[in-house]
Amino acid sequence: MKELVEMIAKALVDNPDKVQVHQVEGEQTTILELKVAPSDLGKVIGKQGRTAKAIRTILSAAGMRDKKRYVLEILES
């Protein structure tokens, strides 16, 4: 799922080379840490968090398929 988040984030931001995704595996949840340049934070979050919410919706759909829970965390790099 790391690649999917990376692909989406890189297409959204102005500095794709600053995009990093770390996948932290837990017992039931998998945390996806998305790091982008500070100036790109707004791009991945979107107005009223709509972009971030759309990415989370896609992740939860994927999670239902492979019986996992994906959590997206957005950080500054």
Added chain:
Amino acid sequence: MKHEKREFEGINMEAALQEAEDYFGLPREKLAYRIVKEKSSLFGKQRKIVIQAWARDETKEEDLKAFLNFLKEKLYLNGEFFCRDSRGNMLVVEYMGDDYYIFTENHGELLNALQYLLNKLFPSIGKRIITDTHGFRRQREYYLRRLARRVAERVRETGEEELLFPMEPNERRIIHMVVNSMDGVASQSEGEGPIKRVKIFKLKDV
């Protein structure tokens, strides 16, 4: 030169598109456009339409298809995504497969999320992207129209206002249209953010 955007005008859409075709030397299937201005003078005699047109970037549509294939793999989907042009400069991306319910659950939550994201990711296609699955959009519109009518009739009878469930902007538009066409009731969106709720209430007798 290849990605130049330019304005064209004509007395109607046909004439404006003709101008654009001549300028770029391309048939209209290879052009993307948006309406800049649409003017009709008093009595609607003199009309003018201004469009902005550019040569369509087909590599971007290939990118979109590659992204959809990648998504298909990640969501373990059995079916296929089909893309087709639609009226009003729209590109319809429709998923066909026996596991389509994944897109329609929670009032089409995934379908709407994907539509929002695709428009963000591929603005360079130059068309509004609409996502659909097995005709869901049309069924949903039919359902929303019936819902609006039913609730509005009840509100008119009881006089008690009712609040509908949270909806996307295009869904709220359908509700407002139906309620506005009815006498004695009105509707209003309430709440913060893009997913607001519509309130239907009875108008006071004058």
